Amino acid sequence: MRAAMDAPAPPPDVRTRILDAAERIVQARGVNGLTLESAAREAGVSKGGLLYHFASKEALIGGMLDRLAAFMAESFDGCVARQPEGRGRVARAMIAWAFGEEETSPGSEPLDRTAAVCLAAFHHDPALLDPMRAVTSRIKAQLLADGTPAGAALAILTSTDGLFMAHVFGLYHHTEAERAALRATLEALLEAAP
Amino acid sequence: MRAAMDAPAPPPDVRTRILDAAERIVQARGVNGLTLESAAREAGVSKGGLLYHFASKEALIGGMLDRLAAFMAESFDGCVARQPEGRGRVARAMIAWAFGEEETSPGSEPLDRTAAVCLAAFHHDPALLDPMRAVTSRIKAQLLADGTPAGAALAILTSTDGLFMAHVFGLYHHTEAERAALRATLEALLEAAP
DNA sequence: GCATATGTACCGTCCGGACGGTACAGTCAA
DNA sequence: TTGACTGTACCGTCCGGACGGTACATATGC
Numbered sequence: 038m039r040a041a042m043d044a045p046a047p048p049p050d051v052r053t054r055i056l057d058a059a060e061r062i063v064q065a066r067g068v069n070g071l072t073l074e075s076a077a078r079e080a081g082v083s084k085g086g087l088l089y090h091f092a093s094k095e096a097l098i099g100g101m102l103d104r105l106a107a108f109m110a111e112s113f114d115g116c117v118a119r120q121p122e123g124r125g126r127v128a129r130a131m132i133a134w135a136f137g138e139e140e141t142s143p144g145s146e147p148l149d150r151t152a153a154v155c156l157a158a159f160h161h162d163p164a165l166l167d168p169m170r171a172v173t174s175r176i177k178a179q180l181l182a183d184g185t186p187a188g189a190a191l192a193i194l195t196s197t198d199g200l201f202m203a204h205v206f207g208l209y210h211h212t213e214a215e216r217a218a219l220r221a222t223l224e225a226l227l228e229a230a231p
Numbered sequence: 232m233r234a235a236m237d238a239p240a241p242p243p244d245v246r247t248r249i250l251d252a253a254e255r256i257v258q259a260r261g262v263n264g265l266t267l268e269s270a271a272r273e274a275g276v277s278k279g280g281l282l283y284h285f286a287s288k289e290a291l292i293g294g295m296l297d298r299l300a301a302f303m304a305e306s307f308d309g310c311v312a313r314q315p316e317g318r319g320r321v322a323r324a325m326i327a328w329a330f331g332e333e334e335t336s337p338g339s340e341p342l343d344r345t346a347a348v349c350l351a352a353f354h355h356d357p358a359l360l361d362p363m364r365a366v367t368s369r370i371k372a373q374l375l376a377d378g379t380p381a382g383a384a385l386a387i388l389t390s391t392d393g394l395f396m397a398h399v400f401g402l403y404h405h406t407e408a409e410r411a412a413l414r415a416t417l418e419a420l421l422e423a424a425p
Numbered sequence: 426g427c428a429t430a431t432g433t434a435c436c437g438t439c440c441g442g443a444c445g446g447t448a449c450a451g452t453c454a455a
Numbered sequence: 456t457t458g459a460c461t462g463t464a465c466c467g468t469c470c471g472g473a474c475g476g477t478a479c480a481t482a483t484g485c
Contacts, residue, residue: 191413199395225382
């Protein structure tokens with residue numbers, strides 16, 4: 038087929054294109070909107086073509102999650118690496134992660150993508166979240182091992198997760214002042230003596 | 232009808248029975264498991280009978296959410312009322328609520344119920360979460376108005392929400408010691424001078 | 426005091442449509 | 456030619472919802 042030939046400069050791997058399409062659909066039309074047909078159409082592939090790459094819907098969602106978990110892990114590691122070394126490094130990274138990338142209010146791309154994909158996975162089969170669990174467990178372990186007192190570390194961990202959840206479900210919104218106050222409080226927890 | 236009269240202990244309002252059944256299904260078999268037929272069967276009612284009370288699946292889920300939001304609001308208010316008056320009262324209630332100090336009748340069942348129902352609603356139509364948003368927004372407003380510094384109040388709010396999310400999605404587990412440390416940290420935030 | 430009518434609560438069946446998945450024929454690069 | 460890959464036609468199933476019918480209680484007319 039011609040269309041396959043005159044694709045843009047970086048030849049987008051078909052698998053990747055399907056995964057991207059599936060994510061876009063879940064974000065735009067919700068979990069219901071994700072069907073094999075719609076994903077194939079969005080990716081510019083036939084349904085049969087999609088099924089060639091992902092043998093079932095479950096495999097498709099699993100693929101989305103594996104990729105997302107890898108992205109999250111990498112992103113977090115990068116954030117840690119960018120923090121000065123020393124006690125509380127991971128905790129500071131966590132705060133920077135939660136407050137930094139979330140700048141664009143309702144359109145923060147990685148955040149919404151994460152939420153959408155996780156929700157889709159959880160809906161289909163909670164066990165599909167396992168790769169994500171592995172990542173979060175590792176993050177927690179790192180956080181508890183970097184010298185910050187456990188209480189403070191856990192407060193930071195759960196607080197940023199709560200911030201995330203509130204955003205995903207739109208449970209309540211924070212003003213800039215509130216976000217700043219929260220951030221200051223979390224950072225103050227880092228200063229506490231061990 | 233006589234039967235309706237001499238059933239003193241369980242007044243089995245059909246509507247309530249259907250709502251209970253639907254919640255049980257969502258908890259046990261996930262969002263997928265909730266169909267009009269399964270809910271009707273579980274409630275001991277025919278599908279037609281169910282549709283008599285809830286004109287559509289959306290109405291059924293909406294009914295679950297309305298009831299749950301009312302329950303949550305009442306439960307939280309009761310928790311606040313049980314705290315000594317004074318500055319930080321609402322924040323203390325929040326902590327007590329989150330850490331299960333409240334005698335929530337059968338174990339931590341309401342927690343799972345909340346999660347299951349909210350997920351079902353979010354899956355069907357995010358707008359259905361509105362009653363829940365109203366409750367959480369009110370709680371946040373109360374929390375910010377009871378004298379606790381904003382940063383501490385928000386840290387407590389987001390942290391307990393994060394605790395909740397981690398539980399719902401099974402992202403990571405906390406040991407008893409970790410829970411105690413986290414709680415101590417949150418309580419220490421309350422002592423900070425305004 | 427009886428028959429007819431009306432309203433409420435509920436039941437059982439059916440249908441259109443959508444979805445996941447399969448079968449298979451076609452295409453194109455190597 | 457071959458085999459990786461695509462596209463299409465189709466199947467079985469399931470679900471939401473509509474619909475017509477049943478049982479019974481109360482009301483109404485006579």
